[in-house]
Amino acid sequence: MPPAVESPPSRGRLRDPGRDEGIRRVVQELLAEVGYDRLTVDAVAARAHASKATIYRRWPSKAELVIDAVGCMEPLPVPPDTGSVEEDLRQAFAHKGVTKEFHLDLVSGLLTALPRNPDLAQVFRDRFIDPRARAMRVIFERAVARGEIPPERDLDLLTSVFPAMVAHRSLVAGRPVTVAYLRAVLEQVVLPLAGRQSPRSPG
Amino acid sequence: MPPAVESPPSRGRLRDPGRDEGIRRVVQELLAEVGYDRLTVDAVAARAHASKATIYRRWPSKAELVIDAVGCMEPLPVPPDTGSVEEDLRQAFAHKGVTKEFHLDLVSGLLTALPRNPDLAQVFRDRFIDPRARAMRVIFERAVARGEIPPERDLDLLTSVFPAMVAHRSLVAGRPVTVAYLRAVLEQVVLPLAGRQSPRSPG
DNA sequence: GTTTGCGTACGGTCCCGTACCGTACATAAG
DNA sequence: CTTATGTACGGTACGGGACCGTACGCAAAC
Numbered sequence: 357m358p359p360a361v362e363s364p365p366s367r368g369r370l371r372d373p374g375r376d377e378g379i380r381r382v383v384q385e386l387l388a389e390v391g392y393d394r395l396t397v398d399a400v401a402a403r404a405h406a407s408k409a410t411i412y413r414r415w416p417s418k419a420e421l422v423i424d425a426v427g428c429m430e431p432l433p434v435p436p437d438t439g440s441v442e443e444d445l446r447q448a449f450a451h452k453g454v455t456k457e458f459h460l461d462l463v464s465g466l467l468t469a470l471p472r473n474p475d476l477a478q479v480f481r482d483r484f485i486d487p488r489a490r491a492m493r494v495i496f497e498r499a500v501a502r503g504e505i506p507p508e509r510d511l512d513l514l515t516s517v518f519p520a521m522v523a524h525r526s527l528v529a530g531r532p533v534t535v536a537y538l539r540a541v542l543e544q545v546v547l548p549l550a551g552r553q554s555p556r557s558p559g
Numbered sequence: 560m561p562p563a564v565e566s567p568p569s570r571g572r573l574r575d576p577g578r579d580e581g582i583r584r585v586v587q588e589l590l591a592e593v594g595y596d597r598l599t600v601d602a603v604a605a606r607a608h609a610s611k612a613t614i615y616r617r618w619p620s621k622a623e624l625v626i627d628a629v630g631c632m633e634p635l636p637v638p639p640d641t642g643s644v645e646e647d648l649r650q651a652f653a654h655k656g657v658t659k660e661f662h663l664d665l666v667s668g669l670l671t672a673l674p675r676n677p678d679l680a681q682v683f684r685d686r687f688i689d690p691r692a693r694a695m696r697v698i699f700e701r702a703v704a705r706g707e708i709p710p711e712r713d714l715d716l717l718t719s720v721f722p723a724m725v726a727h728r729s730l731v732a733g734r735p736v737t738v739a740y741l742r743a744v745l746e747q748v749v750l751p752l753a754g755r756q757s758p759r760s761p762g
Numbered sequence: 763g764t765t766t767g768c769g770t771a772c773g774g775t776c777c778c779g780t781a782c783c784g785t786a787c788a789t790a791a792g
Numbered sequence: 793c794t795t796a797t798g799t800a801c802g803g804t805a806c807g808g809g810a811c812c813g814t815a816c817g818c819a820a821a822c
Contacts, residue, residue: 369786369787369788369789369798369799369800369801370787370788370799370800371799371800371801372800372801375801390675391596391671391672392671393594393596393597393671394596394675396776396777396778397777397778397779398776398777398778401802405802406801406802407801407802407803407804408778408779408780408802408803409780409781409782409800409801409802409803410800410801410802412778412779412780413800413801417778417779418777418778418779461674463731464670464671464673464674465671466671467667467670467671467730467731468594468595468596468667468668468669468670468671468672469594469671470667470730470733471664471667472593472597477733481732481733485731485732510743510747513743513744513747513748516724516727516728516732517720517724517748519727519731520723520724520726520727520728520731521719521720521723523723523726523727523731524719524722524723524726524727525719525723527670527673528666528670528688528722528723528726529684529688529719530673530680530684540713540716541716544713544716544752545716545720545752548751548752549747549748549751549752573766573767573821573822575767599810599811599812600811600812600813601810601811601812604769609768609769610768610769610770611769611770611812611813611814612767612768612769612770612813612814612815613767613768613769615812615813615814616766616767616768620812620813621811621812621813763822764821764822765820765821765822766819766820766821766822767818767819767820767821768817768818768819768820769816769817769818769819770815770816770817770818771814771815771816771817772813772814772815772816773812773813773814773815774811774812774813774814775810775811775812775813776809776810776811776812777808777809777810777811778807778808778809778810779806779807779808780805780806780807781804781805781806781807782803782804782805782806783802783803783804783805784801784802784803785800785801785802785803786799786800786801786802787798787799787800787801788797788798788799788800789796789797789798789799790795790796790797790798791794791795791796791797792793792794792795792796
């Protein structure tokens with residue numbers, strides 16, 4: 357989706373098509389560094405080697421610029437099927453790069469602003485959070501299909517355990533998300549929950 | 560701890576001692592409503608029926624005011640011992656008021672600002688997060704003492720599961736923390752993890 | 763009367779969004 | 793090829809508004 361403006365390309369200088377993507381990348385960087393409220397359009401222009409006029413020619417406001425930049429984030433690819441839940445989870449989420457893939461700083465920079473920016477909140481959840489949750493969900497769905505996980509398990513609950521633990525560790529507790537921590541969460545929390553032990557009946 | 564300024568109580572008009580607490584409460588409210596970056600001293604003064612001069616006479620800056628207000632939050636009381644982990648957890652965390660006790664809006668309003676305010680981050684974690692984590696930890700420590708939980712369990716990990724799930728549900732997913740959700744997390748996640756099933760050996 | 767309280771008004775700064783200038787680039791006409 | 797035209801672009805300046813922290817004037821308590 358191009359930013360907002362349609363222009364019949366008649367005569368005159370053509371827009372550099374890579375420019376949009378460059379500006380969006382700068383917005384994503386600055387969101388992670390200073391957060392939504394402290395992000396300024398001047399800073400975006402400076403780091404992107406652009407001028408504010410160029411930015412406002414393509415996006416109508418700071419809010420729309422941020423919404424577009426968040427909406428264009430790359431989703432997590434669907435992890436390969438290794439044949440078992442354990443291996444699927446370890447290969448997908450127990451390596452060091454997963455902290456980058458989770459974009460914890462970006463999430464942190466946006467969280468405070470979400471309640472006051474409903475459009476941003478919707479884009480953030482529809483095009484950033486949900487696709488990432490789906491990457492984890494397919495692992496559990498494959499496990500259900502294999503018979504590794506009983507079909508009555510609540511996959512929504514199961515899916516959110518790992519990202520919730522990682523986000524809490526980094527953002528709330530302020531402690532580093534090491535590979536050791538990732539493995540501990542998988543081995544001692546997620547995998548036991550995914551196993552066959554009978555869930556308690558409520559009440 | 561009085562705010563920051565020590566005044567030799569000689570003669571003259573005395574400060575209203577309740578004034579400090581009232582201003583702190585307003586700060587806590589506004590942090591939950593608009594977050595740290597958008598909190599203004601003018602708004603604090605207006606809602607507290609005070610003037611900015613009064614506030615700056617007691618705290619040297621907005622940053623110190625917020626740090627003090629967060630540091631003076633009431634901790635969660637230690638939950639009563641009901642005799643079993645299950646009952647302890649249900650009574651302490653499966654009732655509706657727990658969302659208020661967790662102050663999710665306040666946490667949300669602070670998260671983005673923590674990386675740029677180390678002093679605030681330290682006070683937030685030392686005097687707000689850690690005491691609340693302790694309220695949950697004592698439940699599990701009692702369970703270990705009773706023999707309900709094997710002593711080799713990682714209590715730090717176990718303690719953070721519930722707050723992590725609740726915070727993720729509300730702040731990241733943007734979905735309501737209902738009593739049904741609280742019970743589901745306890746029954747299907749926390750209690751199974753606290754039980755006697757053998758944790759997997761890593762590797 | 764002195765000391766401390768309180769409120770209003772103000773300076774300075776920051777930032778959003780716009781207007782304008784001169785230049786670089788692309789097409790169309792001669 | 794040369795010239796004219798139209799658009800994109802970087803840079804700067806500006807208006808308007810919000811906000812932090814302070815200066816001043818006055819009232820209340822001792």
